[in-house]
Amino acid sequence: MKKLAAQPLYKQVIREVMAAVEAGEWQEDESLPSEVELGQRFGVSQGTVRKALDALVAESVLYRRQGVGTFVAGMSDFLMRGRFALLTDPKGEVPKIELLGCVKIHAGEQLAEILGLRRGAALWQVRRLLRVAGQIVGLEELLLPEANFPELEMRRIRELKGNLRELCWRDFGVRLQDGETRYRAVCAGSAEARLLQVELNEPLLQLVRLAKDFSGKPQVWSVAWLKTEELAFEPSVSA
Amino acid sequence: MKKLAAQPLYKQVIREVMAAVEAGEWQEDESLPSEVELGQRFGVSQGTVRKALDALVAESVLYRRQGVGTFVAGMSDFLMRGRFALLTDPKGEVPKIELLGCVKIHAGEQLAEILGLRRGAALWQVRRLLRVAGQIVGLEELLLPEANFPELEMRRIRELKGNLRELCWRDFGVRLQDGETRYRAVCAGSAEARLLQVELNEPLLQLVRLAKDFSGKPQVWSVAWLKTEELAFEPSVSA
DNA sequence: AAGTGGTCTAGACCACCAA
DNA sequence: TGGTGGTCTAGACCACTTT
Numbered sequence: 001m002k003k004l005a006a007q008p009l010y011k012q013v014i015r016e017v018m019a020a021v022e023a024g025e026w027q028e029d030e031s032l033p034s035e036v037e038l039g040q041r042f043g044v045s046q047g048t049v050r051k052a053l054d055a056l057v058a059e060s061v062l063y064r065r066q067g068v069g070t071f072v073a074g075m076s077d078f079l080m081r082g083r084f085a086l087l088t089d090p091k092g093e094v095p096k097i098e099l100l101g102c103v104k105i106h107a108g109e110q111l112a113e114i115l116g117l118r119r120g121a122a123l124w125q126v127r128r129l130l131r132v133a134g135q136i137v138g139l140e141e142l143l144l145p146e147a148n149f150p151e152l153e154m155r156r157i158r159e160l161k162g163n164l165r166e167l168c169w170r171d172f173g174v175r176l177q178d179g180e181t182r183y184r185a186v187c188a189g190s191a192e193a194r195l196l197q198v199e200l201n202e203p204l205l206q207l208v209r210l211a212k213d214f215s216g217k218p219q220v221w222s223v224a225w226l227k228t229e230e231l232a233f234e235p236s237v238s239a
Numbered sequence: 240m241k242k243l244a245a246q247p248l249y250k251q252v253i254r255e256v257m258a259a260v261e262a263g264e265w266q267e268d269e270s271l272p273s274e275v276e277l278g279q280r281f282g283v284s285q286g287t288v289r290k291a292l293d294a295l296v297a298e299s300v301l302y303r304r305q306g307v308g309t310f311v312a313g314m315s316d317f318l319m320r321g322r323f324a325l326l327t328d329p330k331g332e333v334p335k336i337e338l339l340g341c342v343k344i345h346a347g348e349q350l351a352e353i354l355g356l357r358r359g360a361a362l363w364q365v366r367r368l369l370r371v372a373g374q375i376v377g378l379e380e381l382l383l384p385e386a387n388f389p390e391l392e393m394r395r396i397r398e399l400k401g402n403l404r405e406l407c408w409r410d411f412g413v414r415l416q417d418g419e420t421r422y423r424a425v426c427a428g429s430a431e432a433r434l435l436q437v438e439l440n441e442p443l444l445q446l447v448r449l450a451k452d453f454s455g456k457p458q459v460w461s462v463a464w465l466k467t468e469e470l471a472f473e474p475s476v477s478a
Numbered sequence: 479a480a481g482t483g484g485t486c487t488a489g490a491c492c493a494c495c496a497a
Numbered sequence: 498t499g500g501t502g503g504t505c506t507a508g509a510c511c512a513c514t515t516t
Contacts, residue, residue, distance in 0.1 A: 008503080008504060008505090009504075009505070010504080010505085031482095034481075034482060034483080035482085035483070036482090044505080044506090045505065045506050045507065045508095046506090046507090046508095047504095047505070047506070047507090048504085048505060048506080050483085050484085051504090051505095064482095064483065064484095065482090065483080065513090065514080066482075066483050066484070066512070066513050066514075067481080067482050067483060067484095067512070067513035067514035067515075068481095068482065068483080068513085068514060068515075069481090069482060069483075070482090070483080182467075182472070183422065183444055183467065183472050184444065184467035184468075184472075185424040185425070185442040185443050185444040185445070185465075185467050186424070186442050186467075187442050201440070203424035203425050203426050203442040203443075204424050204442075205422055205423065205424040205444065206424070226424075228422065228423035228424050228425075229423075232421050233421070233422050247484080247485060247486090248485075248486070249485080249486090270501095273500075273501060273502085274501080274502070275501090283486080283487090284486065284487050284488070284489095285487090285488090285489095286485095286486070286487070286488090287485080287486060287487080289502085289503085290485090290486095303501095303502065303503095304494095304495085304501090304502080305493075305494055305495080305501075305502050305503070306493070306494035306495035306496080306500080306501050306502060306503095307494085307495060307496080307500090307501065307502080308500090308501060308502080309501090309502080
């Protein structure tokens with residue numbers, strides 16, 4: 001492998017491996033060739049392959065099992081990684097997701113800019129409710145450009161048990177990369193207050209994230225609102 | 240350096256460097272010895288030192304400047320590790336800490352229970368302001384039992400540039416362990432509104448943490464309020 | 479026993495920055 | 498020019514899992 005554009009070798013390896021994963025060269029939970037073999041394939045040493053795989057493991061594109069191999073990771077959902085626990089019942093609970101609806105809206109100025117679209121472009125708005133032990137604890141709203149996700153339907157979302165990452169990949173060929181999450185405190189607006197069954201202006205923890213595909217193109221804008229009055233939320237270390 | 244308890248060398252180096260930082264061997268924004276020198280000191284190679292420093296840089300305990308050196312990051316304190324960036328100026332900024340005051344108060348019922356004290360026990364209340372690029376972005380309040388920290392004074396806190404962890408260890412022999420942080424959204428009370436210069440009831444991101452010593456005894460209760468209107472905050476991945 | 483990931487080394491070269 | 502971080506190698510050994 002040559003030094004192109006002054007890019008370090010390990011970054012080139014990241015791109016190559018990522019491309020192979022996207023091309024479906026190895027299936028989910030199927031093991032990649034060993035680090036040594038990958039090194040031979042790309043003409044770099046095992047250490048360099050390892051550094052590249054480290055990055056992809058950190059992004060949870062891959063996972064490793066010592067003594068066994070490196071595997072293509074399944075895709076868990078992209079928002080709401082973390083521990084949730086009700087204060088009244090402080091066990092580590094996995095929240096249940098309830099799909100509320102999927103409607104078509106049009107992008108306002110800000111949203112259009114964020115997603116790199118023209119103003120007024122069609123978007124899917126998907127809303128989901130989060131419950132822990134039956135109690136409503138959060139609301140998630142996702143916005144996806146209709147152009148990239150034609151004919152997105154509730155039925156299809158439901159079939160995948162709410163795993164939108166996998167849906168984007170399987171049905172639309174869009175492989176999402178986790179973006180960074182911004183944490184904010186906001187007041188409940190009318191829509192949030194109604195859906196979360198809280199008072200207007202009640203403070204909520206807001207998580208905002210822009211997920212891009214691996215070419216860097218913005219694909220999904222997601223916002224979540226969490227009730228933190230009775231809920232302990234601790235962001236996860238990653239996957 | 241020997242292989243103790245089957246711990247990899249780089250993890251031992253992490254612990255050693257972390258301990259040295261906590262002990263104040265190098266001041267904030269002061270450069271560490273070079274990677275080669277650290278390798279000689281710990282009896283490991285440069286590559287191993289590098290792997291250890293990588294982890295500490297990822298946790299923003301250290302930062303690097305290519306061609307110059309590796310430095311101790313500000314905010315080696317125990318709350319609010321993470322990246323801060325103003326939306327108007329989205330560079331990774333290191334917040335400055337401004338000590339507001341240190342007064343003696345008495346524990347209410349809840350606080351007494353949390354810290355394992357009797358009601359009305361004397362506590363030190365330390366308040367600090369966080370600024371990024373001059374702007375006020377956060378307020379931190381720490382509560383420490385007077386019995387364990389006799390004669391805590393502002394002067395002593397100031398001398399250590401706000402590193403309360405180090406003060407607890409050096410002056411009082413209390414070695415603090417990071418606890419888990421709970422993230423909440425709350426409305427600004429009168430005290431917070433005044434100190435942060437925001438409206439009453441403005442939503443704020445609240446971080447709450449109970450730090451214990453290594454025997455498991457609660458020692459410091461800390462609460463921080465962050466303005467998230469113009470500030471992007473991303474919690475850091477900690478060890 | 480064989481194959482994998484996990485760690486570590488000694489040495490090398492480059493890019494960057496300061497004096 | 499000299500020192501620093503940033504990258505890379507070839508080879509080695511260990512720990513773990515499967516056969």
